[in-house]
Amino acid sequence: MNALSPSALSNPFPECLAIENFEGLLHPLTEFVDDPDGLERFESDGVAMPEPFRSLLVHDTDMTSTLEKFHREKPYLEVLAKHRRDTSLFRQVLLRGQESHRVVEYGAIRIELQELTPEARWAVLEGSRPLGAILADYRVPYVSRPQSFFGVRGGSRLQSLLNLSGPALLYGRKNFLQTPGGGVLAEVVEILPPLD
Numbered sequence: 001m002n003a004l005s006p007s008a009l010s011n012p013f014p015e016c017l018a019i020e021n022f023e024g025l026l027h028p029l030t031e032f033v034d035d036p037d038g039l040e041r042f043e044s045d046g047v048a049m050p051e052p053f054r055s056l057l058v059h060d061t062d063m064t065s066t067l068e069k070f071h072r073e074k075p076y077l078e079v080l081a082k083h084r085r086d087t088s089l090f091r092q093v094l095l096r097g098q099e100s101h102r103v104v105e106y107g108a109i110r111i112e113l114q115e116l117t118p119e120a121r122w123a124v125l126e127g128s129r130p131l132g133a134i135l136a137d138y139r140v141p142y143v144s145r146p147q148s149f150f151g152v153r154g155g156s157r158l159q160s161l162l163n164l165s166g167p168a169l170l171y172g173r174k175n176f177l178q179t180p181g182g183g184v185l186a187e188v189v190e191i192l193p194p195l196d
Contacts, residue, residue, distance in 0.1 A: 025148060025174055029108040029189045032081050032092040033157075046149040046173075053171040056192060060144045063175075063190055064095070064132025067104045073097040075104055077130050080161075087114045094161065095130055103162055107172075109188040115179055116140060131186060135177075142185050145176045152191065162193040170194065 046058035056066060068074050075095040082091040088110050095105040111131060113121050120138040123129060135142060152170050159166065172191035179185050 025150065026189055028090050028110040028187055029092070031083070031090045031110070032108060046146075049149060049151070049171055052195065053192060057149055057171060057173045057190070058146070060146060062132035062135065062144060062177075063105060064130040065136070067095065071097050071100075071102075071104055073099045074133075075130055077128060079127050082127070087112060089113055089124065091127075093130075103193050105190055105192055106158065106161055107188055107190040109186055111186045112184055115183055115185045131177075131188075140185075141180050142177045143180065145178055147174045147176060149173045154191075158191075164194070168194050 046054060049058065052070065056063075056070060059066065064075060074097075076098050078094040078096055080092045080094065082089065084090070090108070090110050092108045093106075094103050095107075096103055109131065111124055113124065116124060117138055117140060120134055120140050123134045123138065124131065129137075134140070150172055152172060153167055154162070154164070154170055158164075158170075159168070162168075162170075170191050170193065172189060175188050175190065176184060177186040177188070
């Protein structure tokens with residue numbers, strides 16, 4: 001794996017300041033962890049992000065199809081934890097390649113169930129497919145609105161989930177999926193593992 005030594009983990013976006021209050025940025029990940037694994041966060045507008053992470057994160061299309069094209073295999077969903085509050089479903093997940101079973105994304109998502117058709121809602125509650133695949137299959141209209149891009153240094157739990165041998169610089173984004181009328185369909189934090 002592409003793990004970096006701690007000394008190599010300087011601010012990946014030197015023109016940006018470290019985020020002091022990160023609860024909003026990392027929500028809904030903060031639904032599952034009080035201290036998000038000792039993550040150090042750095043804001044970016046996406047321009048400072050190196051390739052191929054910039055191409056994988058800085059866009060307004062869904063991540064499921066983007067990751068499928070890049071890795072040349074469909075991702076499947078592994079739900080690590082979930083809970084419901086009112087009409088919201090919160091999930092902490094991994095996306096893995098169907099053939100390789102390699103982790104291609106770690107994230108957390110809040111899905112507003114009332115914004116889905118009954119068929120799409122049932123598929124989401126079943127918990128076996130990524131949201132992007134469900135939205136495509138059931139032709140649910142939405143607009144992707146990335147809000148921020150960031151670099152993070154993961155602690156031991158994230159290293160274990162991503163099968164890393166040590167600290168690594170990871171890249172991610174905070175995104176909202178909105179209905180055509182402007183309602184929130186989903187709020188998601190997406191973090192990519194290092195690429196070999």
